[in-house]
Every structure is written in structure tokens, then in C-alpha cells.
Amino acid sequence: MMQSANKMDMVSKLQKDILGLQGFRTVTQSQHTDFGLGVIERSFPNGVFPTGAVHELVSHGRQDAAATSGFIAAILGKTIRQGGLGIWISQKRTIFPPALKFFGVDPDRIIFIDVKNEKDLMWIVEECLKCKALTAVVAELKEISLTESRRLQLAVEQSRVTGLMHRMNPATINNTACTARWQVRSLASEPQDGMPGVGFYQWHVQLLKVRNGHSGSWVVQYKPGQFNHMQKPATRMDRQLLKTG
């Protein structure tokens, strides 16, 4: 009995060591940012949304791309809430800066990089992820190879920048070294109390892959809080009935 308890301790200790080696850091209570993601956060190791990691978000088609951009903006709103600075890299940018304000991001805190030459894209993404002074880097790209994703992961392990790679219309979903792979689709909104018109945004958020965590699928509603009070959590993700994973 004693031996088995020791074994369990040892295993859990080893698991923690592995997490550390893989670039996860145990976040102390003061550094902890409440993402308000609710149950989704429980899917991650230690139950904390991993900042300082590279996330991959896959979208097919324009509408899903818009939903994914919205989800990214909501995460940005949480990460750069304490006065950070973000960079949004894209080749053909369609993001409309004023809309970011609805997700709790001050659009003037985002620097948009409009890459003209596709060859420069990866170099720029890596260079930005290496910059410690930034809080988050969003990149809109199509393909990302395993080697490239490893390089990005190594860059953020040094700099602790949160990288959000939005893959638009990828040909194949290949294996990457990213911490998590998401897919966000838009769902029909549900106006409250039978009100007419379009209600709050609803998304079908899938966590397809997460390192050392559990994948899952949720329906969430994004409800902009009162933007006058930034302390108030701006997002409220609700676990809904639809659950497939």
C-alpha cells in the first residue's frame, strides 16, 4: 500500500516535470488570468489556459474565419487587458479595427502588420513571437509545417508571448507542435426573452487537440459586458447542451 502511494506520487511528479520540459510553466496565483472560459479551461493541464504558448485555430470559409477572428479577439481582450500590446499579422487583412472594441480590445493597442511577400510571413511571425515586450501575436496564415511550428514553440518558450495562429483554409490539417488546436464555427444566435433581431454571438468551439489535456467540444455564447468597466469579465462562456467530444 505504502509502495503504491509512493509510486503514484512519483508518477505525478514525473508528469509535472514533463510538463515543465514541454514548455508549460506552473502559473502562480498572482499571475493567473481568469479567462472566463469556464469548463473549457479545465481541459488544459493544471486547468489554466496556457498563455506563453502557440495555439492553432483552423477555419474553413469566410464565415468561420470571421467567427474564429472573433474568438481570437475575445482571447486577446483577456490577455492584453492589463495594458499590453498585440500584433496582428496578415497577408490580406479584412479585420475591421473598430470591431475589436466589442471584444474588449482597444484597437489602438494592436499593431497590424500587412505582409506583402509570402516568403517574409514566417520570418515575421517568428521575429514577433521572440519579442518579450509583446503580449500576444495573432497571425493569419494558410499552412504551417511541423518544423515551423516547432520553431515558433521554442520562440514563445523563451519570450512567454501568446501566439494565436489562425490557419485559413488549410489544404490539410497536418501534425504541428502547437499546444492546442481549435476550431470555431458560428451558430445561430438565440435572442433572449423572445426579443426580435439578432442575439449574442454563438459559437461552436471545438478543442481538437491539446497537449497533456482533454479535447472537447462546446457551444458558447459571447456576451459583451459593459465595456466601461474593464474589471468586469467581458466574456461568459456557458456550457450548453450540445456536447460531442
Place this chain on the structure above:
Amino acid sequence: MSKRYAAIWFKHLLTDQRIVRRPELKDKAFVIAAVQRGRMVITAASVTAQKRGVKTGMVLADARAIAPALEVIDHKPDLEKKLLLVIAEWCIRYSPIVALDLPDGLILDITGCVHLWGGEPAYLKDINQRLAVQGYQVRSTIADTVGCAWANSRYGRIKAIIEPDGSKEALSVMPPQALRLDDSILERLEKLGFYQIGHFMDMPRTVLRRRFGQQLLIRLDQALGFAAEQIEPVRPVEPYQERLPCLEPIRTAKGIEIALQNLLEALCKRLVKEGLGIRKAVFKAYRMDGSPQQIEIGTHSASSNISHLFKLFQLKIVRLRPDLGFELFILEAPVVEQISQDAMMLWNISGSNDQAEIAELLDRLISRGGPDIVNRYLPAQHYWPERSIKLAGSLVEKPEFGWPVAHPRPISLLHVPQLIDVTAPVPDYPPMLFRYQGQVHNVIRADGPERIEQEWWIQQGLHRDYYIIEDQNGARYWIFRLGHYGAHEHPKWFIHGFFS
């Protein structure tokens, strides 16, 4: 060795400059006029205008009466000074000490310089000729003192060069104006019948001082060489430039990097001392076969950080083609700026180090991807969606007012609205279905309309009625109708954006 001075008098400095700029003015009567006490007063008149009787100091209306076809050019304040400064810097070829003599002359200390031109006559001839080629009519003279040279250039009639110790003789036949005296003293001298300096030059000093004051004596002494006169030489701005000649031709990238590092260290040392930073720098490499090559960098904020500047250049070193090798490297900083300390505190991010780090990151991105890849936006006071944002001029610029949140805006906006086919009930209901890119979308829910009027003072056109709509798949769009339905009008519908 006794001192020698040259004085250059520009007879028509301002009008000559206008003719150099606009050769068609050459034989025209034109004047330069400025507003003085509510009237236009002539500050300079061209030779042709002067022949017709127009004089400096005349009121423009009077001059027009004499010469109706007079062309008038506005006077630019301080133009003489700027012009003389440029000419003075050019004149450093003749002597290292060149001083401005406002409003229309230069003084050169030519002691020990003239033998290089083969004597004083040849020296003056060279000055006159070269300035004449540039379009300036001058009279230049040489004398022992500043005062005497000045007097001779303006009032001398006989000879341009006054031999050593000939000042007294030369001055004695000149009018008192040649001594650079105040008008009141000149008036008194004239009243007493002193038409030439020789008339009063040898009078007892006490008498002169009592009647005309100290200034006359000082000017007289200065012109005769009894009192020293200081001139303030112009100092040309030393360009921010470093040179590195090489003993052996440099062919390798590593070699070029070492050269660059050395030049940057030398240049930044000077910049740091002066509290300046580089905004733009050019690295020139001269090949053995004489073909110059150059790479250029620009920075977001003034920087004198060697490693950062080096990194910016390093990205571009591959563009140099050494071939047989470079034998000379030159690093220039054409644009330098004060390094500002207060610019460090934008966006209250954790510290000024972060600030510099981001600026350096952006510099690297720009040098790789092109100058206009970095964009930052601020809200603009327009409802029209395309005009509702403006580019921030700098990274430190903050929004003047908050971002508007009253009306929802789509996260993804098309650069140009695209035409869609709709089935919509008139007059102002959202469509029931629409076709976009060959697909039919049934509208399930809709919000709107939000009418946005065209700003007539910017652009004429129809208003837009925006609707937020949701189709059967849960996708949300931003569409608008241009104008409204009428008896004969059938407005077009457009899709403009996608909501999350």
C-alpha cells in the same frame, strides 16, 4: 604678417536669386515687397525696375504708378540670411574664415590664402567670375581692415585692391557713409559740410568725440586698423559621416560586417555625445572598379543603439555585390533626431525597455518587409465605415476620443462592398433571402436598418441602410441597401462584412 580681408558685396542679392530661380524674369521689371505698417514696401528691385526709377524703400503703389507692368514677389523673411549662409559655406573654398555681413555681403579673412590663386588680382577675379556664373553680380575688394574692405566694396571707385598701408589714402576720398555710421551722425556730418572722410579724418579726436560721439572714432579706428574688429566665422555643420578605407579589398560578408561594426561604433559615439539618434542611415561601399553600392535603413524612433542598427543593416548586406572587393566604406546618417525621453511612455506597458524593444522589432520588420507594412489605427470622427478609422502617424499617438461602441461593427470588413441579389419587401425591410457568390442564404433574423448618410462635404452620393442579418446556417452578415425604393428607383444591395 599683416592681416588682409576681402569684402564681397552682392549688388542685387535678392533679385539675382529670383532670376537664378526663374530665368524668364531676367529682363523684366520686378520688385520684392513686404508688408510694413499696413502698406507694401519694396525691399528689393531688379535692375530693369531700378532703371525705370523704382527704388528700394518705395511704397508699392507709388512704384506701380511709375512702372505699371511691375511684377511683385512676396518678401520672405530671413531669406537673405539663409542665402548668404549657403554662399558663405561655398566660399570656404577661398578661406577658412568667412563671416556674414548682413544684409548683403560677406567678409573673408584671407590672410595667407591668396598665394594659392597666384596673387590678389587673380584671387578676386576668380571670386567674381565664379559668382557671376552662378548668377550673382558682386563687387569684391581686398584691404588691410574689415572696415576699409567694406567701404571700398560699396563706395570705392578706383581700384578693388588697396595695398598694405594704403587704407588712409583710399578712405580719404570716400563719403562718410563708407564708415558704417548711424544715420543721425551722417546727417550731422553732412550738415557741417563733411562730404569726404578725408575732411575730418585728421581732426583732433576730442573734437570729433564731442561733436559726433564715440561711434565715429571707433569706426574710423577700425577702418584704419588702429582698433581690432572681430568677425564671426560661419561654421558649416559637419555631416554625420564616417569613412573606412581598406588596405586590401574586402570581399566576404564577414569582412563587410566588421567594417560596418567599426563605422557604427565611431558614428554612434559621436551621436551619443550630442544626444542624437539615427532615423535614416546609408552604408556606401565603393568597389575596386569604381562602382558604388549602397544599402539604406530607416528607424521608427531615433536610435543610437549599435547592435540594433547593426541588425537592421545585417538584413541587407546580402544585397551588396563585392565582385573584386570593396576598397572604401562610408557610413552616413542623413537624418538624425533628438532621442526623446518622454516618447518612452506610450501605452503604459511595463517599462521603457519594452518600448524600445517594440520599436526595434518594428524597425526590423520594416527593413525586411517594406516601409508600409506596419499600420496602427485610431478612430476618426466619421460614421461612414471606410472613413471611420485613420492611420496613426506614430507609435506614440493616442486616440483623441474613445472608440465608438454604440453600433455593432463586423469583425471582418470587405474593402469594397460586393453586389448581391436580394428578395426584399419594400420599402425598408431587411431582405428575405439573398444570393452571394452563387449561394442562396435565407434570412432568419435581422437587425436594422442603421442609416449612414454620405458626408456631402466629402463626397456626394446615396445613403446606406445597413442590416445585420443571420442566415439559416447561423452565419451573420452586414449588408446594406444603397438609397431607398421609390416609384422608379430600384436600389442595389451590397454585402459589406461578416460578424463573428
